Amino acid sequence: MTNAGPEHDRSTEVAVQFKAIASKLTLPTAPRISRPSAKSVRSGILSVAVMGLVVPGLFATVALPAYAFRSPDAAIQASGELETLKKADAQNLTVAGSASVLSASRDGFGATSPEELAAAREAEAAAAAAAAVAASGPSISDLLANPPYPSFDLASVASVALQYQGVPYVYGGATPAGFDCSGFVSYVYAQFGIALPHSVSGIAAMGTPIATEAALPGDIVTLPGHNGIYLGDGMFIDAPDYGDVVRVRPIYDSGYYIVRIGI
Known part of the structure; x- marks a missing residue:
């Protein structure tokens, strides 16, 4: 049981x-008929x-x-257990030393100076020019070795120059894949067997300055730090600048002068 x-x-x-x-x-028993005694x-x-x-x-x-009815010994034992828990701080949590520890870090950063940005742009332009040369047709040296127009004529120079409208501006470019200003002029003249330096000042030094009224289409327009091929009536064709293309436009600076090659 x-x-x-x-x-x-x-x-x-x-x-x-x-x-x-x-x-x-x-x-007490049931009352009798008789009167109970006082006792x-x-x-x-x-x-x-x-x-x-x-x-x-x-x-x-x-x-x-x-x-x-709990015995005094049991109450004393329970009180002792409670005190033991308090002293042991039973709410503490022990974490194993082998537990993974996560670490946090912050990425570093820096600032780019204007000079570094300019150098990066020039490097990109040079790389683009090199790629343009590699992807283009004949180079200036190829044209000079075998000029497609062996007979020099100013009108023909202007006509050949117009064929390259829309070619993008590329710093250092000297092929139909991309031109800068002096590279464009040198490339056109190379097709007539005339070697010009890839430089605005160098081309100007090779030519003979003439009066503006005497200028003919095919002559070279020289401006401060820039040049192009004259088309008459105050217009010329050139490779303008970054983001632009070879195109016909008015001569934008009154300080220009004209040089002629071959005289």
């Missing part, structure tokens, strides 16, 4: 006590009074909660 615990044992003990007390009590009346009242005192006490004892 399963032990029901301290509560069951206490209830059984109370029941036995109650039974023992009840067996000693003399309960019997007193005995009955006493019995009822005893029952009124004993029975509530017995039930109050049965109703006590189980923890009221």
Whole structure:
């Protein structure tokens, strides 16, 4: 049989006590026809009074909660365990030393100076020019070795120059893949067997300055740091600048002068 615990044992003990007390009590019997004696009346009242005192006490004892019967040793043990937990700081969490540790870092950054930007642009332009030369047709040296127009004529120079409208400006370019200003002039003249330097000042030094009124299409227009091929009526064709293409436009600076090659 399963032990029901301290509560069951206490209830059984109370029941036995109650039974023992009840067996000693003399309960009043049914009234007789005859008048009861004073002694019997007193005995009955006493019995009822005893029952009124004993029975509530017995039930109050049965109703006590189980923890009221807990032994002092158990309470002392529970209190000791609580103090142990407090001292041990049971809420602390121990992490193994082998656990992964995440680290955070910030990417570095720097500033680019205007000089570095300019150098980068020049390097890109030079690379583009080299690529243009590699992808183009005959070079200036090829044309000079075998000129397609062996007979020099200014009108023919102007006509050949017009064939390259729309070619993009490329710094250092001297082929139909891309021209800069002096590279364009040198390339056109090379087709007539005339070698010109790839330089605005060098070309101007090779030519003979003439009056503006005497200029003919095919002559060379020289401006500060720039040149092109004259077309007449204040117009010329040139390779303007970055982002532009070879095109016909008015001579934009009144400080220009004309040079002629071959005289």
